Amino acid sequence: MNRLRILAGLAVLAGSWALAQPAAAEDSFTLSIKGKAFEPNELTVPAGQKITLTVKNLNTTPAEFESSDLNREKVVTGGNAITVFIGPLRPGSYEFFDDFSADTPHGRIIAK
Amino acid sequence: MFGKRIAAVAQHARAARTVVAAIALLGTAGALAPARADIKIHYPIIDYREFEFEYNGDTTFDKAGSGKSNNQSNVFELGYAPVWWWEPEIEFETKAEPGHNFAYDATTFENTFQLTEQGKYWADLGFFAEYSHAASKADADEITFGPLVQKQMSNILGLDLGHDTLHTLNVLFTKQIGRNRNDATPLAVAWQSRMQFNQYFQPGVEYYGNITSIAGTSNDEATQHRLGPVLVGQYNMFQLGKIKYEVGYLFGLNQATERGTLRWRLEYEKAF
Numbered sequence: 001m002n003r004l005r006i007l008a009g010l011a012v013l014a015g016s017w018a019l020a021q022p023a024a025a026e027d028s029f030t031l032s033i034k035g036k037a038f039e040p041n042e043l044t045v046p047a048g049q050k051i052t053l054t055v056k057n058l059n060t061t062p063a064e065f066e067s068s069d070l071n072r073e074k075v076v077t078g079g080n081a082i083t084v085f086i087g088p089l090r091p092g093s094y095e096f097f098d099d100f101s102a103d104t105p106h107g108r109i110i111a112k
Numbered sequence: 113m114f115g116k117r118i119a120a121v122a123q124h125a126r127a128a129r130t131v132v133a134a135i136a137l138l139g140t141a142g143a144l145a146p147a148r149a150d151i152k153i154h155y156p157i158i159d160y161r162e163f164e165f166e167y168n169g170d171t172t173f174d175k176a177g178s179g180k181s182n183n184q185s186n187v188f189e190l191g192y193a194p195v196w197w198w199e200p201e202i203e204f205e206t207k208a209e210p211g212h213n214f215a216y217d218a219t220t221f222e223n224t225f226q227l228t229e230q231g232k233y234w235a236d237l238g239f240f241a242e243y244s245h246a247a248s249k250a251d252a253d254e255i256t257f258g259p260l261v262q263k264q265m266s267n268i269l270g271l272d273l274g275h276d277t278l279h280t281l282n283v284l285f286t287k288q289i290g291r292n293r294n295d296a297t298p299l300a301v302a303w304q305s306r307m308q309f310n311q312y313f314q315p316g317v318e319y320y321g322n323i324t325s326i327a328g329t330s331n332d333e334a335t336q337h338r339l340g341p342v343l344v345g346q347y348n349m350f351q352l353g354k355i356k357y358e359v360g361y362l363f364g365l366n367q368a369t370e371r372g373t374l375r376w377r378l379e380y381e382k383a384f
Contacts, residue, residue, distance in 0.1 A: 050231070062161075064383060068311035068348065071264060071278065072230065075160045075196070075383070085231030088266050100383060102350040 026050045026085075031065075031107070033076070033098060034058040038107040047091040047111040056081040063104075067096035070109070087111075150187065151320055151338070151362070151375045153304045154282050156238025156260035158226045160196040162383045165189070170375040180370035184208040189222070192384075199224045205244075218251075220244040224260070236262040240284060252293040256300075258284035264308075276308045278316075285326070296325035306344055314344040318360055336369040338362035353382035 027046060031053060032039045045051050055065045060078040067073075070089075076082045089111035098104040151170045166189040174180035184207065191201030203220035222242040230236050238260035245253050261281045268277060282302040288294050301323075306316025322336040342360030349355070358377040364370050 066348075068346070071276070071308060073159060074230075083229070085229060087231075090266055090272065097350075099348070099350060 026052050028052045028054065030054045030056065032056045032058050033063045033065075033104070036101060036104045038096075038098075038104065041105060041107045042110060043107070044110045044112060045087075045089065048088050050085065050087045051089075053084040053086055053109075054081055055084060062100060064099035065096060066099040067094060067109075069094040070096065072096075073099070150300075151185075151373060152358075152377060153280050153302050153318065154224060154238075154240050154260050154284075155280055156224070156226055156228075156236050156262050157230050158193045158196060158199045158224060158238075159381060159383070160193050162381045163190075163192045164201075164379055164381040166191070166201075166377065166379040168375070168377045170373055172370040173372040173374070174364075174370040178370075179210055182208075182210045183370065184214070185217075186214065191222075197226045199226075203242075203244075216247045218244045218246050231264070234263070236264075238262075240282065250292060252288040253290045254286050254288050256284050256286045258282065273307065277305060278308055278314075279303075279305045297327060299323040299326045304342060306342065312345045312347065316342050316344065318342045318362065320362060334368045335366070337365035338369055338373055339365055340373075353380055355380055 027049065029043055029045060029051060031043060033055065043053075055074070055076050057063045057076040057078055057080055062075055062077045064073065064075045065082065065084060070086055072084055072086065074082050074084055086109075089109075091111050094109040094111065095106050096109065097106040150168070152168050166187075168185075168187040168189070170185050172180060172183040186206045187203055189201050189203045191199055193199040201222040201224075203218075203222055205216075205218040205220060206214045207217040208214040220242050221244075223240070225239040225241070227237040227239060228235075239257070240260050241255070241257040243253070243255055259282075263279045265277050265279065267273070280303070282300070284300045284302075286298045286300070288296075299322075301319070301321040303319040304316055305318075306314045308314050318338075318340060320336075320338040324334045340360055340362035342358060344356075344358045346354055346356040356377075356379040358375075360375050362373040362375065364372065
C-alpha cells in the first residue's frame with residue numbers, strides 16, 4: 001500500500017509540475033477558412049518558439065484544421081474559432097489542410 | 113516375490129507423487145501468472161467528432177512446451193468522440209491460451225479523457241478509465257485507470273535529431289471487482305518514443321512492464337518486462353477517412369516474460 005501511495009503521489013507531482021510550467025511569451029497568428037480557401041494560404045512564423053494559431057471558420061459548415069507535419073488535428077465548427085498551440089518549430093515548411101474538404105487547397109506554415 | 117511386489121508398489125507411489133507434485137506446481141504457476149495487460153499504447157489526444165474502428169492483436173513466441181508460446185489476443189474496438197475531451201469506446205476481446213482455440217474473453221467500456229489542450233503546456237495530459245466485464249463467470253471484472261502523458265520534442269537535451277520525437281507514457285492501475293476478485297493491484301507501465309519522420313513512417317521503441325501487485329504482496333517473480341522496436345504510421349484518404357497502423361516486436365526481458373511478442377494495431381477513422 002505504501003508503494004501505491006508513493007506512486008500516486010509521484011504521478012500527482014509530475015502532473016502538477018507539467019501543468020505549472022509557465023508558458024513562454026507566444027506570438028499569435030490568425031487563419032480563416034472562407035469558402036474553399038484558407039486566408040492567408042501561407043503563413044510565416046518565427047522558428048524556435050511556441051506560437052498560437054487562431055483558426056476562424058467563416059463558413060456555416062464544420063471544418064478540420066489538420067497537419068500531419070505539425071501533428072495537429074482540430075475540428076472548428078461553422079462560425080466559430082479554435083486555438084492551436086504549435087512548436088517550437090525548426091526552420092522549414094509545414095503543410096496544413098481542411099480534412100473535411102478535399103477541394104480546399106492545402107496551405108503552408110513557413111518557419112524562419 | 114513379495115519383496116519385489118512391495119518395491120514395485122513403492123516405485124509407482126514415488127512416480128505418482130512426482131506427477132501430483134508436478135501438476136500442483138504447474139497449477140500454482142498458472143494461478144500466480146499475471147493476467148496479461150493489453151499490449152498497446154493509449155494516447156491522451158482525442159480526435160473530436162471522429163468515429164474509429166480499431167483492431168489490436170498480439171501473439172507470443174517462446175520455447176515449445178514452455179506455456180508461454182502462442183499466447184494470442186485479438187481485440188476489436190468501436191469508438192466515437194462526441195466532445196473534444198472525451199472518447200468512449202466499446203471493446204470486444206478474444207484470447208487464446210497456448211494450445212487452445214480463441215474464446216471470447218471480455219467486453220470492455222473504455223474511456224479516454226483529454227485534460228489539456230495539445231501543445232499548450234510542457235506535456236499533454238490525459239486520463240484513462242475502463243471497466244472490463246469478464247465473459248467467464250470464473251473470472252473477475254476489472255477496473256483499469258491511470259494517467260496518460262505525451263510530450264512532443266523538437267530536440268532531446270539540446271540535440272536536434274532533424275525531426276520531432278513523440279513520447280507517450282501510460283501508468284495504469286487495475287482493481288478486480290465482484291466475485292472471484294483478487295485484492296492485488298497490478299500496475300501496467302507503457303512507454304513509447306518515436307521519431308516523426310513523416311506521417312507514413314515513424315520508427316520508435318516501446319517498453320511494457322506489468323507489475324503483478326504494487327503492494328508487493330503478490331508474486332514479484334511474475335512481473336513482466338518487454339522492450340522492442342515499433343513502427344507507426346498513417347495514410348490519409350481525406351474525406352474517405354484515415355488508416356493508422358502500428359507494428360512492434362517486443363523482447364522479453366526476464367524469466368517470467370515470453371521471449372518475444374509480436375503486436376499490431378490497425379485503425380480506420382472517419383470524421384462525422
